Amino acid sequence: MAEFKFTQDHEAIYVDGDIAWVGITKYAQDALGDLVFVELPEIGKALSKGDEFAVVESVKTAAEVYSPVDGEVTEANQAIESDLDSLAKPLNEGGWIAKIKISDPSQLDDLMDQDKYDEYVAGLD
Amino acid sequence: MLRKTALHQSHIDLGAKMGEFAGYDMPLYYGEGVIKEHEWVRSHCGLFDVSHMGQITIEGEGVAQFLEKLTPSAFQPKAHGRAQYTVLLNEEGGIIDDLIITRIDDNKFFAVINAGCKDKDIEWIKSQLPSTLKFKYLEDNALIAIQGNWAERILHEVLEIETDDLPYMHMMQAQAPNFDTMYISRVGYTGEDGFEISVPNACAEEIWSKLLDHSEAKPIGLAARDSLRLEMGYALYGHEINAETSPVEAGLSWVISKKTEGYFGYDRIAKERENGTENKLVAVKLIDKGVARDGAELRNEADEKIGWLTSGGFSPTLKESIGIAYIKSDAANLGDKIFVNVRGRNIAAEIAKTPFLPAKTKSMKKKAA
Numbered sequence: 477m478a479e480f481k482f483t484q485d486h487e488a489i490y491v492d493g494d495i496a497w498v499g500i501t502k503y504a505q506d507a508l509g510d511l512v513f514v515e516l517p518e519i520g521k522a523l524s525k526g527d528e529f530a531v532v533e534s535v536k537t538a539a540e541v542y543s544p545v546d547g548e549v550t551e552a553n554q555a556i557e558s559d560l561d562s563l564a565k566p567l568n569e570g571g572w573i574a575k576i577k578i579s580d581p582s583q584l585d586d587l588m589d590q591d592k593y594d595e596y597v598a599g600l601d
Numbered sequence: 602m603l604r605k606t607a608l609h610q611s612h613i614d615l616g617a618k619m620g621e622f623a624g625y626d627m628p629l630y631y632g633e634g635v636i637k638e639h640e641w642v643r644s645h646c647g648l649f650d651v652s653h654m655g656q657i658t659i660e661g662e663g664v665a666q667f668l669e670k671l672t673p674s675a676f677q678p679k680a681h682g683r684a685q686y687t688v689l690l691n692e693e694g695g696i697i698d699d700l701i702i703t704r705i706d707d708n709k710f711f712a713v714i715n716a717g718c719k720d721k722d723i724e725w726i727k728s729q730l731p732s733t734l735k736f737k738y739l740e741d742n743a744l745i746a747i748q749g750n751w752a753e754r755i756l757h758e759v760l761e762i763e764t765d766d767l768p769y770m771h772m773m774q775a776q777a778p779n780f781d782t783m784y785i786s787r788v789g790y791t792g793e794d795g796f797e798i799s800v801p802n803a804c805a806e807e808i809w810s811k812l813l814d815h816s817e818a819k820p821i822g823l824a825a826r827d828s829l830r831l832e833m834g835y836a837l838y839g840h841e842i843n844a845e846t847s848p849v850e851a852g853l854s855w856v857i858s859k860k861t862e863g864y865f866g867y868d869r870i871a872k873e874r875e876n877g878t879e880n881k882l883v884a885v886k887l888i889d890k891g892v893a894r895d896g897a898e899l900r901n902e903a904d905e906k907i908g909w910l911t912s913g914g915f916s917p918t919l920k921e922s923i924g925i926a927y928i929k930s931d932a933a934n935l936g937d938k939i940f941v942n943v944r945g946r947n948i949a950a951e952i953a954k955t956p957f958l959p960a961k962t963k964s965m966k967k968k969a970a
Contacts, residue, residue: 509824510636512915513892513922515944531944533892535635535915536824557890 482593490567497572508534511560516552551575606652607802623716625653630822638825639917646749647821655719661734675858694866743805748795751817792833792960834955850878880927886953887922893941907932
């Protein structure tokens with residue numbers, strides 16, 4: 477069954493079987509402000525958990541996006557390059573940045589679920 | 602503890618995202634975001650609280666000569682009300698600060714200095730001050746910038762102040778009904794027509810609110826102030842200029858008078874004007890996708906470092922990434938292709954012209970009578 481997960485660095489993850497669709501949360505997007513550019517990863521790139529695989533640039537700053545798991549990039553969302561607004565959409569409706577094939581599903585257990593993440597974000601402000 | 606301007610509470614009430622700048626708690630942007638604010642200034646009119654900047658006066662017999670020692674610009678010939686952009690120089694010809702100095706009358710000048718340089722500027726000027734001159738730091742004054750093609754009309758409609766006879770880079774005194782005297786300068790940091798209004802702190806909030814009530818005016822934060830000045834290629838202290846850079850390499854030779862030579866750093870500056878400088882300041886436009894920020898290296902075809910970005914970001918008007926950079930003087934000319942290295946990746950770029958878009962500041966010439 478598909479589900480949403482989150483990291484402390486504000487990556488959002490939609491888990492679909494052994495594929496993680498990764499994007500950034502609304503909290504991260506609000507903090508970044510107006511987005512102007514996204515640097516996508518190459519297909520086939522091998523990632524360890526915590527590796528930078530994409531960069532989201534806003535008017536103000538650049539934010540690295542880190543892989544939540546060990547795995548390999550299987551797809552990058554070319555559509556958002558020309559339509560950054562779609563990053564605000566739900567991950568599985570166009571808001572994803574890259575899809576990563578998960579090599580170790582047990583790493584998903586370290587991620588927060590929606591309730592935990594909401595609580596975490598509430599504690600940040 | 603961060604310092605606050607007289608308009609601090611207004612920013613909070615307007616829902617500004619606040620952040621630290623030069624020791625002050627300042628509005629970075631308001632509700633609509635940086636790009637919307639930037640576009641509003643280009644198309645309508647923005648209000649900026651720039652009260653964190655320092656306002657000073659120097660007064661007394663021989664003050665113009667004194668300013669010709671502190672800066673490379675000529676002040677003796679300046680007419681009353683005339684404003685001059687210039688630089689404070691140290692003994693090595695490096696830039697202590699950039700500032701606008703305005704002649705109030707024969708023996709009195711007014712200047713606006715950068716917030717982050719305020720303390721050292723004041724210390725430096727006082728250390729050089731002859732006993733015949735009086736220095737004053739106008740702590741009790743706020744500074745409101747109003748920028749954009751609606752600025753003149755808004756001053757007229759809201760404060761009943763007429764500025765059609767005030768040319769660019771000039772200051773006038775004005776009296777709005779029920780307010781103290783204000784000093785209005787036709788200057789700015791956006792490339793738009795506009796003004797900076799110096800008013801006592803006590804009435805700053807009321808004037809700010811009245812101006813904001815105008816349908817074409819919106820408050821603009823420091824983030825858009827930066828992207829607006831970047832599109833004009835204006836220097837920002839700590840980025841394009843610092844205590845080591847000279848006005849010659851920073852592309853500010855136009856502030857240097859050919860007639861004065863008693864200023865600090867004259868030897869270096871004269872030499873640089875004669876022989877050129879190792880590096881020069883240029884504008885850079887990214888051709889390939891990406892955003893390059895200050896500190897990014899410039900590279901040539903052979904991947905050798907030829908310079909570095911001092912400012913960089915996304916231009917909301919051009920929808921392109923732009924920057925200002927120092928580059929080896931012989932390394933590139935206008936239109937040449939170079940690379941900007943961002944996170945290890947070379948992004949194609951070209952040497953561009955500043956300003957990136959034409960300034961809409963009013964001509965210095967007075968209108969024909």
